[in-house]
Amino acid sequence: MGRVSKAQAQENREHVVAVASRMFREQGISVRIADLMKAAGLTHGAFYKQFASKDDLVDKAIAYAFEDPTAHPPMPLEECAEGxxxxxxxxxxxxxxxxxxxxxxxxxxxxxxxxxxxxxxxxxxxxxxxxxxxxxxxxxxxxxxxxxxxxxxxxxxxxxxxxxxxxxxxxxxxxxxxxxxxxxxxxxxxxxxxxxxxxxx
CATH class of the missing domain: 1.10.357.10 (Tetracycline Repressor, domain 2)
Structure with a gap:
């Protein structure tokens, strides 16, 4: 198998963070790395090429959750003069x-x-x-x-x-x-x- 490009590696990393953000909210941050990577469609070994530790992933997943524009329910960002x-x-x-x-x-x-x-x-x-x-x-x-x-x-x-x-x-x-x-x-x-x-x- 060929080496993963930098662009693909970044895409994989962002995908893992998004999956982790969802799974941590559903099951808690005690979710096993193996289960998380399986849900993301990647190998367990790939995790350590993308993150320094599980704590590193948890930090990123929590930050992502608050930035995710698809999170429900939406919080209006603009000031509303009427209504x-x-x-x-x-x-x-x-x-x-x-x-x-x-x-x-x-x-x-x-x-x-x-x-x-x-x-x-x-x-x-x-x-x-x-x-x-x-x-x-x-x-x-x-x-x-x-x-x-x-x-x-x-x-x-x-x-x-x-x-x-x-x-x-x-x-x-x-x-x-x-x-x-x-x-x-x-x-x-x-x-x-x-x-x-x-x-x-």
Whole structure:
């Protein structure tokens, strides 16, 4: 077999990173290199020609996940002068959907990597800048100040709980409850919160 060209080697490397990004979100970063390379259609030995270590691949896969333009759901990058509330509601409905719950590998990397980063302090330290930047950007697109962060926490938490209880009716109940709290009574407010604020005015 002839030598792989630099262009082909780069293409293979990018393909492995994309496959790893999906598999790590689906199965966690404990996925074996042999299984990952098989899924990528490459040999196990080819891995060490492309990456310094598995940690190197994990770092690249996490960074890729936040840059992937096909990741679901899309986060609007542009400022919206009109219809911002409609965009926010659509984003929340997409995020808290059964499709997003059931397609972990194609879903939000904030939720997809949360458990692994919580279990691996070393990985969390290496990926912290990328992860924290993504958290702040996503929160800012949902609302100003702490309100956006509250909404993001509600969305990610509800999604993780819905995935943990998939197959049980409570899974859909969790998604519905979070959608209602974030869209039916105002940005980031649950009904009790909205009632307390009204009574205090």
């Amino acid at each position: 911002c509330e409609a965009v926010r509601r659509t984003l929340i409905e997409q995020y808290l959907s059964t499709w997003h719950r059931d397609h972990t590998g194609e879903g939000c990397p904030v939720a997809g990597f949360a458990a692994d980063l919580g279990r691996s302090p070393d990985q969390a330290t290496r990926s912290q800048d990328v992860y924290v930047k993504a958290l702040r950007n996503r929160a800012a697109r949902l609302g100003s100040d702490d309100n956006g962060m509250v909404q993001l926490c509600t969305m990610v938490g509800a999604l993780l709980l819905a995935r943990a209880t998939r197959g049980n009716p409570i899974s859909e109940e969790l998604l519905q409850a979070a959608r209602a709290a974030l869209t039916e009574t105002g940005p980031g407010r649950s009904e009790p919160q909205a009632r307390r604020l009204t009574e205090a005015e």
